[in-house]
Structures are given as structure tokens and as C-alpha cells.
Amino acid sequence: MSGTEGPGFFVPISNETGLVRSPFEYPQFYLADPWVYYLLAGYIFLLMLASFILNALTIHVTIEHQKLRTPLNYLLLNLSMANIFMVVGGYSSTFYAAIKGYFAYGHAGCNTEALFHVLSGQITLWSLVVLSMERFMVVCKPLKKFRFRRMHACFGVGVAWMLAYACALPPLMEWSRYIPEGLQCSCGVDYYTMNVELNNESYMIYLSVIQFAVPLVIIFFCYALVFICKAPDATEESETTQKVDPEVTRMVFAMIVAYVVFWLPYRGMGWYIFTHPEVTLSPYTMTILSFLTKTSTLCNPVIYLRMNKSYRECLFRTLQGEEDEKTKTGSSVSPQ
Ligand SMILES: *C/C=C(C)/C=C\C=C(C)\C=C\C1=C(C)CCCC1(C)C
Numbered sequence: 239m240s241g242t243e244g245p246g247f248f249v250p251i252s253n254e255t256g257l258v259r260s261p262f263e264y265p266q267f268y269l270a271d272p273w274v275y276y277l278l279a280g281y282i283f284l285l286m287l288a289s290f291i292l293n294a295l296t297i298h299v300t301i302e303h304q305k306l307r308t309p310l311n312y313l314l315l316n317l318s319m320a321n322i323f324m325v326v327g328g329y330s331s332t333f334y335a336a337i338k339g340y341f342a343y344g345h346a347g348c349n350t351e352a353l354f355h356v357l358s359g360q361i362t363l364w365s366l367v368v369l370s371m372e373r374f375m376v377v378c379k380p381l382k383k384f385r386f387r388r389m390h391a392c393f394g395v396g397v398a399w400m401l402a403y404a405c406a407l408p409p410l411m412e413w414s415r416y417i418p419e420g421l422q423c424s425c426g427v428d429y430y431t432m433n434v435e436l437n438n439e440s441y442m443i444y445l446s447v448i449q450f451a452v453p454l455v456i457i458f459f460c461y462a463l464v465f466i467c468k469a470p471d472a473t474e475e476s477e478t479t480q481k482v483d484p485e486v487t488r489m490v491f492a493m494i495v496a497y498v499v500f501w502l503p504y505r506g507m508g509w510y511i512f513t514h515p516e517v518t519l520s521p522y523t524m525t526i527l528s529f530l531t532k533t534s535t536l537c538n539p540v541i542y543l544r545m546n547k548s549y550r551e552c553l554f555r556t557l558q559g560e561e562d563e564k565t566k567t568g569s570s571v572s573p574q
């Protein structure tokens with residue numbers, strides 16, 4: 239991509255005018271008027287409030303109601319945790335960078351922001367892989383006696399976190415790097431320079447294949463099979479198999495669609511920049527797409543609320559200040 243390269247940064251306009259400055263040292267108000275940065279800061283601030291409240295409420299309700307403590311909901315809980323992670327670690331750094339117009343904390347601010355963002359995004363993606371495999375096992379029953387148990391859920395959560403770290407840590411350890419992008423108040427992976435010393439190219443391929451294409455292909459196949467084998471009698475429950483709740487299948491599908499809608503444009507543009515080194519893009523492009531991915535923390539709480547009846551009932555009970563009657567009487571409830 240054409241622009242001005244400097245130590246640890248890449249500003250997407252040429253320095254013909256002599257205005258370009260390091261985004262770690264000077265406000266970037268030559269890229270856009272200060273009010274644009276304040277608008278971004280305001281947006282992130284509202285997002286931080288809304289996202290924190292909604293995700294924290296989701297966690298609270300899920301933990302409070304015994305009815306919701308099913309193995310599958312462990313994964314939904316994990317998604318809300320990942321979102322909280324992004325809100326606390328990522329948004330606070332973005333907010334500070336936007337209000338200043340540059341990364342006033344230097345590389346540390348940039349690394350923190352990108353690290354939390356990539357971690358949270360990848361935990362979500364790999365959790366969706368586990369969720370769609372669960373749907374495949376429960377709906378299609380390839381193993382007659384399989385039940386999705388707490389052990390499977392915990393194993394899935396652990397694997398998701400490990401793979402997410404395997405994606406987010408390398409740029410901090412000199413395999414590629416995190417650099418400011420767009421208006422220079424948010425950070426991402428270095429799509430911009432073919433830095434040979436940092437093996438940018440191999441990291442991009444790793445990111446695109448192992449950390450993006452592979453999980454999406456697994457999700458796609460699992461869901462294709464789920465739609466194919468959704469027999470009309472699939473809802474009947476026998477002693478050995480789990481009840482199939484079509485509501486859950488629809489909800490996980492909505493979460494997958496939401497993920498793709500919020501992340502694919504950013505991902506696609508990153509790949510396009512990397513494969514078209516001569517392209518010229520407005521600094522707004524990557525900022526808008528990157529802020530779109532940030533908005534994704536709102537989706538899951540909204541999807542649960544709209545598509546998960548038992549969650550909705552529990553939420554309303556919590557909001558009305560009622561005690562969980564199931565906990566009170568101590569009766570056990572079968573998983574949904
Ligand atoms: C606001 C901060 C942003 C957008 C930070 C950077 C995000 C990435 C470098 C995202 C990477 C990716 C993830 C986490 C999941 C899908 C694949 C990916 C490479 C786009």
C-alpha cells in the first residue's frame with residue numbers, strides 16, 4: 239500500500255506535503271479534523287458502556303440461574319467473558335488514543351489494544367467452532383451415545399483460549415507486529431509492509447489459513463450437515479441422546495452470521511492491502527472497518543435476548559428482582 243513508512247508505523251498518505259508525523263509522538267490531525275477523533279472517542283465510550291453492561295448482565299444471569307448452567311451455556315458464558323476482555327483491555331486503549339489523536343502511550347498502547355482485540359476475536363471464532371461441532375454431534379448423532387457434557391465444554395473453552403493466544407502473541411514476539419492503522423488511533427496486524435525481518439508474509443498466511451479459513455470451513459461443514467440431517471423426528475429424546483432444541487441451532491447460526499458480518503470486511507480488506515502493495519486507500523477505510531469489528535461485542539447479548547427463550551425468562555426474573563425458584567426448591571432441571 240502506498241504511504242509513508244517509519245520506525246514501527248505506516249501512515250497511509252504520502253509525505254509530499256511534509257505533514258506526516260509518527261503516530262506514537264504527534265496527534266494525527268492532518269489526517270482528519272480533531273472532531274473526527276472526538277467522534278470516534280465518543281463512539282467507543284458509548285460502546286464501552288453498553289457492551290460492558292450487556293455482557294456483565296449476561297454473565298450475571300447465566301451464573302445466577304441454575305436452569306442456565308448447561309454445558310452448552312458454558313461456551314456462551316465464555317463468549318461474554320471474551321467480550322468483557324475486549325471492552326476492558328482494548329476499548330480503554332482505543333479511547334485514549336482517539337481522544338489524544340495518537341498513541342500517546344507509544345507501542346505499549348498499540349500492542350495492548352491489538353492484543354486484546356485479536357484475543358477476543360479469536361476466542362469467539364474458536365468457540366463458534368466448538369458450538370457448531372456440538373450442534374453437529376447433538377443433531378446428527380454420529381456417535382449414538384454421545385452427550386455434550388461439562389467436560390467437553392471445558393475442554394472446548396481451553397482449546398479456544400490456547401488457539402487464540404497462538405494467534406495474538408506472535409506479533410509481540412517478532413513474528414509480524416502490531417501497528418497503528420487508518421486514522422492511526424487503532425492498531426492491527428501489519429498488513430502494510432512486507433517486512434522480511436519479521437516474516438510478515440508467513441504470519442499473514444498463518445493468520446489467514448490456520449486462524450481464519452480452517453475454523454470457518456469447519457463451521458461451514460458442521461452446519462451444512464446439521465441442516466441436511468435435521469430429520470423431522472430429530473426432536474425426540476431417548477435415554478442415551480440429548481434433546482435437540484431447534485432454538486439453540488438457530489441461535490448459534492445467528493451468532494455465526496453476526497461474526498462473519500462484523501469481521502469479514504476488515505479481514506478481507508487486510509488481505510487485499512497485503513496482496514495489492516500499490517493500492518491507495520483513504521485513512522478512513524481501515525478505521526471504519528476496524529470500528530465495525532469493535533461493535534461486534536454487542537451482538538451476542540442481543541442475540542441471546544432475542545433467540546434464547548430460557549435466557550430471556552431468567553433475565554426478566556433477575557431484572558424484577560425475583561429469586562431463582564429452581565435454586566430455592568433445589569430441584570434439578572434437565573439441560574435445554
Ligand atoms: C480495533 C482493533 C482491531 C480491529 C484490531 C485488530 C484486529 C485484528 C488484527 C484481527 C485479526 C483477526 C481476528 C481476531 C479474527 C479473524 C481473523 C483476523 C485476522 C481478521
Ligand SMILES: *[C@@H]1O[C@H](CO)[C@@H](O)[C@H](O)[C@H]1NC(C)=O
Pocket residue numbers: 242243244253255256257258259260
Ligand atoms: C515528512 O516530511 C517532513 C518534512 O520533510 C519531515 O520533517 C518528517 O519527518 C517526514 N515524516 C516522516 C514520517 O518521515
